Structure formats: C-alpha cells, structure tokens
Amino acid sequence: MSTFKGIDLFGSGPHRFRQGVQGEDVVPNYILGISVSGSTPVGTLELDVVVAGRLVAASEAALWALRDAWTAQLAHPPVPGALIDSHGHEWEDMSLIAYEEAPPTDRGRARSIAYQATFRRFNSV
Amino acid sequence: MLILNPRHVTFAAATWPDVTLITLSRRTTRVVLDWSDNGPHPTFADCPEQRTDIKLMMEVQRGDLDGPRPGDTGTLAFFTSPTTADGARRRVSMTAVVVGVGHEVSLKAGAVRTIDLVAVSSDGAADPVTISSAD
Numbered sequence: 001m002s003t004f005k006g007i008d009l010f011g012s013g014p015h016r017f018r019q020g021v022q023g024e025d026v027v028p029n030y031i032l033g034i035s036v037s038g039s040t041p042v043g044t045l046e047l048d049v050v051v052a053g054r055l056v057a058a059s060e061a062a063l064w065a066l067r068d069a070w071t072a073q074l075a076h077p078p079v080p081g082a083l084i085d086s087h088g089h090e091w092e093d094m095s096l097i098a099y100e101e102a103p104p105t106d107r108g109r110a111r112s113i114a115y116q117a118t119f120r121r122f123n124s125v
Numbered sequence: 126m127l128i129l130n131p132r133h134v135t136f137a138a139a140t141w142p143d144v145t146l147i148t149l150s151r152r153t154t155r156v157v158l159d160w161s162d163n164g165p166h167p168t169f170a171d172c173p174e175q176r177t178d179i180k181l182m183m184e185v186q187r188g189d190l191d192g193p194r195p196g197d198t199g200t201l202a203f204f205t206s207p208t209t210a211d212g213a214r215r216r217v218s219m220t221a222v223v224v225g226v227g228h229e230v231s232l233k234a235g236a237v238r239t240i241d242l243v244a245v246s247s248d249g250a251a252d253p254v255t256i257s258s259a260d
Contacts, residue, residue: 014161014168054159054169086162106157106173107250114159 002051004073004096004119005081012066013112015053017085021045047121049083049091056112063111070099070117083119094119128205128217134181136221137199143184145237147203149244149254150178177244177253179221185228185236193240197223201242204259214259219244221253 002010002017024041032040055070057063078095102114126149134141155174158167179201202218225241244253 014159016160016162054157056169104173106171108157108171108173108175110171112157112169112171112173 001084002086003082003084004094005079007069007073009066009070009073009117010051010053010086013054013056015051015086017089018050018052020048020050022047043123046123047091047094049094049119051117051119052115053117054112054114056110058110060111063105063113067101067113070115074099078120078122080122091119091121093121095122128203131203131205134183134201134203136193136201137197139193141181141183143186144203145182145184147182148180150180152176152178177219179219179242179244181240181242183238183240185238192238193223193226195223195225198245201244216257216259217254218257219254220247221245 001008002015004010023045025043025045026039026041028039029036034040055063055066057066073096078097080093080095083091083094096117097120098116098118100116100118102116105111105113128147128149129145131144131147134144134147153172153175155172157169157171157173159169160166161168181201198220200218201221202216204214204216206214221242221244223240223242225239227239227241228236229239230236246253
C-alpha cells in the first residue's frame with residue numbers, strides 16, 4: 001500500500017510513481033553576477049517524486065472526502081515525512097508541495113478524478 | 126437493441142407509419158483507463174461520457190414535403206413485443222433529437238427514409254431510454 005506519512009492518500013484508485021530529474025543544479029553565470037560565459041554548479045538538485053493517479057469513490061461526497069484528505073496535507077511550511085510506493089520503496093523527508101487535479105470529474109459507474117501530486121526533498125530542511 | 130416492425134411509432138405530435146426497424150446503439154464517447162505500478166493491465170476503466178443513438182427506417186409510400194428535420198425534438202415512443210403479439214408488450218420511450226434524415230430509393234425496396242436521432246437524458250444521470258409494460 002502506498003502511503004505518505006503513514007496516510008493512505010492513494011489507495012482509492014490506480015496511481016503511479018516517478019522520480020524527477022536528479023543531478024547537479026547548474027546556474028548560468030550571468031544570474032550569479034559572474035561576467036564570464038558559461039555556468040556554475042551550485043549543488044545537487046532537490047529530489048522530486050511525482051505521483052499521478054485517480055481518486056475513485058462511489059458518491060460525490062465520498063470523492064470530496066478523498067480530495068479534502070489531500071488538501072489537508074498541504075501546509076506552510078511543509079511538514080516532511082516518508083513517502084512509500086506500492087512496492088515498499090521509501091523516500092524519506094519528502095514534502096508535499098503541489099496537488100493538482102485534472103478535471104473534469106468523471107461521473108460514470110464511479111465518481112473519479114485524475115490528480116498529480118509532487119513531493120520534494122528540500123536540501124535545506 | 127433491435128426492434129423489427131414496431132407497432133405504432135410516435136415522435137412528438139406525429140405518428141410515423143410503416144416503420145420497418147429501429148435500432149438503439151449505446152456507445153462511449155470518452156473512455157477513462159488508468160494503470161497502476163503493478164503491471165501492464167489497466168486497473169480502472171469507466172465510461173463517463175456516453176451517447177444513445179437511434180436509427181429508424183421507414184417505408185415512404187408517397188411524396189412528403191413535411192418530414193422531420195435535424196434539431197426537431199420530442200418524445201419518441203413505440204411498442205414492441207417478443208412475438209409481435211399483445212402478450213408481454215413493452216412501451217419504449219425517450220426524449221430524442223433528430224440529427225439526420227436521409228432517403229434511399231430503389232426498385233426492389235421502394236423509397237426508404239432513415240432518421241437518425243440522439244436520446245437525451247432528463248438530468249444527465251438518468252438513462253434516456255425508458256422501457257415499461259404496456260399493459
């Protein structure tokens with residue numbers, strides 16, 4: 001079962017995990033005020049993990065409960081926690097930084113809506 | 126749904142005679158499919174947008190300058206039964222909109238008018254087709 005901080009936000013429907021770009025954070029020199037062409041490595045990129053999925057419920061109210069559970073996790077400052085995928089892989093110290101829905105709400109046999117959630121491991125946290 | 130030789134077909138205030146067949150086709154205009162991280166097969170499928178198309182064919186016995194037109198709307202209703210007898214007779218009805226009217230003429234079949242309609246739900250959730258006992 002996939003979880004974030006021990007909470008099952010994903011389980012109502014299918015969802016897939018992917019990692020963002022990893023590597024060096026390279027900044028163009030002109031942004032750093034260096035008057036030499038080129039760029040400067042300033043450190044490692046922060047790790048992003050993106051989960052794309054679908055919330056599925058039997059009723060409109062039940063779907064809102066699932067959506068509200070997601071938005072309840074959005075906080076400032078973000079509170080990091082463990083993100084675990086359905087195969088048990090764990091990313092420590094991940095913060096939920098964005099939750100975006102892809103309308104419309106689909107009303108067929110079930111009520112459902114697609115979403116994408118972005119988690120980040122901040123270097124400074 | 127295929128109805129051969131339905132008896133007494135009405136649309137809005139008109140009665141359509143000599144109807145030879147009616148078909149009701151249901152299809153999805155948008156399918157939602159989603160996969161999980163566990164394998165190649167979708168774990169969620171749904172049909173959140175559907176349409177019900179009706180095709181009605183009728184013999185035209187004489188010239189007609191006042192046939193149905195695209196955009197016309199009303200209740201399409203007809204009666205049908207398994208054996209064309211009165212037993213187990215059902216009334217099928219729906220609010221429908223005419224989306225096409227065509228004609229074919231041949232020596233063998235004579236003049237045949239084909240009317241295409243789309244069924245409309247009362248609120249988006251209710252099935253547009255109502256089937257009730259005619260007894």
